[in-house]
Amino acid sequence: MAALKKAVEEMEFILVTDVGSTTTKARFFHKRDGEWRFLVAGEAPTTVEAPYEDVTLGVRNAVAEVTELTGHQILASGASGIIVPYDGEKGVDLYCTTSSAGGGLQMMVTGLVASMTAESANRAALGAGAIVMDVMSVDDGRQVHERIRRIRSLRPDMILLAGGTDGGDKEHVMEFAEIIKSAKPTARLGTQYQLPLVYAGNKVLHSRIKEEMGEAFALDIVDNIRPTLEVENNEPARRAIHEQFMEHVMSHAPGYTKLMTWTDLDIMPTPAGEGLAMQLISKAYNKNVIGVGLGGATTNIYSIYDGRFVRSVSANLGMSYSITNVMKEAGIDNIKRWLPFDLDSHDLRNRLMNKMIRPTTIPQALEELIVEHSVAREALRLGLLHHKSLARDLKGVQHERVDISWIFNIKGEGTYIDMLKIDAVAGTGGLLSHAPNRAQSLLILNDAFQPEGITWFFQDSVFMMPHLGLLSTVYPEAAWQIFDKDCLVRLGTVIAPRGTADNGSAEVMTVEMTMPNGETIVETMKFGELKLIPLPVGQEAAVKVTPGRGFQVVPEEEGSGVLEGTAMGGEVGILLDARGRPLVIPENPEEQRKQMIEWFKEMNLYDTEW
């Protein structure tokens, strides 16, 4: 890491970029009258595709936009980087960047027997959110050269090497290690990239594996995934894959090494920056928070819950590169259930596939935007399921082997996260930050996460949470000033009870709101209703929620059943949500569309005549 070129208190201009899988976002900050503020944004497609294959070009393009908009010269001549420090005319005092340009996670796994260690390894990789490109085992009928050719052509981002019970087979495990070593797969993420290898096999081989593979790979040795035939223990491998992905895979991309020479700080993975920003929210408001960064290739979810911070990166849920994977995992009908118009499944599939093959394009027509918003709800829903599967207490290291369904079939049982105890939800990422109407992002987040009780909603204004998270590591005062004034958008508050009913006449809750002017508003909500009460930014209302029969607004251990709290005002206001938890959507397509239109109209969600 290079040293700062100027003491932080002397700085006047700061440039931070985030090299996303799809878009590179430059944010330009300036100190004016002693206060740091966000000045302007520049964005350009991330350049990982031939003929460019160099992320610094996308950075240059994004920074060139900043210059276009401000006239402030930042780029050094001859594509040699950023001018640092500011000399009174041009340049910036600090340049740093986060990155998630590497995109999703595609892995290969190996084990000895297809139906045993290889199967366990496969489950661990899937559980970590990876796409498993191939599972190799001694009994897969393939020759050595076929395996090597396969590894080379698929260019996996990471390999999980498992096999052998503890004290069991050694030779075949080493044989696979040899195969992986001799394959020397070409790195898709640039020549400096060291392929991560997670070893979760026979523990007797730890030192031999370290000796053989330690130099050529980013090696992580964890407990055996199958210590005995009867026991499966995939949690350590799953967590190692997750960490290796965040640290090694997602931030790398062609041109990464060049970009490193431009920056004053080490390049930080985007989720690390986002996570820092989410923790700032939790700290500032002293609340349990679920935060999300919805990206093009990944969905990153953060929970700060009773002081515990957990981060999950769902490597193949996203809005561009991974959009068809969301479709595959969620199912086309689950995407269609959020649409207010009829769209043929073929047409919908074609649209999403076209977005996937041209990931940097953006919706121009309203219908296309609404389609992407529907996919976003599903990506977030699946991302939260994944997150909950990681946010749970470890009950010892070894579990009796059970037929664990892969991650998207996990219903979230076992997590310590109780949605009634989530006080705030915060969102960032291109789709949320660029939503033309803030009510759209509030409803997307609300529909996907379905928080219960009283929940405050925040979002990133123009996508700069990762930038400010990174900045906070060297200049926390500047980062907080910008975060509070220019980044953190207060959307409002959602009030929703847990429970469902069979028909629309059931009373879900009565909400008594004491508004800032002293006026009291009382609303009794029927099942299926949605109502928006305006409450501007900076104002608060005291709220008393009395649930209807069969509904719940406080955790069971907290008694009375009536919830009293504070609603935060925001750009959207207070949303009374009586649509049920879990949210109930009519199954009949016509009724479903009619219902969506009604809800969208109540929220004044899209600028159109329905």
Next chain:
Amino acid sequence: MSGDKKETEQTYAYTPGLKIKERMTVTKLRRLPIPGEVLVEKGDEIRPDTIVAETLLPGDPEIVPAMMKLGITPEGLPSCMLVKIGEHVNEGDLIARYSMFFGLINRELHSPISGTVEVVSELTGQLIMRGEEIPVRVDAYIPGKIIEVIPEEGVVVETTGAFLQGIFGIGGERQGKLRVAVDGPESTLTSDMISSEDKGKVLVGGGLLALDALRKAVDLGVSGIIVGGIDSGDLMEFMGAGIGVAITGEEEYGITLIVTEGFGAMTMHNKTFSIFKKYDGSDVSINGSTQIRAGVIRPEVVIPHSEIAEEADEDAAISAGMVPGTPIRIIRNPYFGAIGEVLSLPVELQVVETGSKVRVLEALLNDGRKVTVPRANVEIIEE
């Protein structure tokens, strides 16, 4: 601030276009999976099917329970052997015999495989035989000249020709004679346009490939199909699986498919179609391998010919960016596929139909329409 806000006449923000080159130098690395022998030399002229490198893998081991088959004790096995260790035998050859009572009882053991006898075990009474060596070969894929030899690993082949990238494909490397099977870039390739004469050929469709045409092509042994668009549902039905992330090339569907524009009915880019028309009947090499992620791989078509290659100056193209007059193609609805040129590049963000404020450009389309589109939704056409 060092200057005033200014109007710009140039922007760098654009999506890279697919390569559609009529004349260029194409090089390909051809590499063995494990070390072996390179069979050609630098400067050699080669054909697509020329084997450029080869290696031999030891055959599979085969354990033969000789003791049981001959009804003997383990230590008696060596004296029954009729072939020596290391000796080559063919499948069915007599390799051991046990005789008793002056030949009244004869038990024989015939080799279950072709290969060599590796071990005769007096401990277990088993024979371990090794099957024939398995050759692993790498062909040249394209015709041309060897410009580099990597000892024991492979070669680099170079040729001149047309080089066109598709947007998505399935199936690996194949060759064949190009046949443009449709009238125009917007036409649908239907099954009646394919006949048994197309066996081994690479067919060019127009804007859409019908599912029955794809199936008929496979049945008739067509080598590959290049087409503007295909319905994603049809493709899923053909593949028997949905596509999560696009990483393809290893599939065994009996055909290589290259889609040049996208999913649904998509008129093939005129320039692409006209290159195919010009080289109708030529030998082509195609590869459907696609990886859409950082470090993108797109499918490709190579049409070797001897015309002189253009000087590639990609750096210049990159730095030139977009200016008024730059030819562009729109790659997203509602104007997908439309071709035109940049009229202006407004600096300020503008509101589009979605209500979003985005960076846009104004374009004059070839059909005379003037449209405003997000800059992210166009690609530059390299002339």
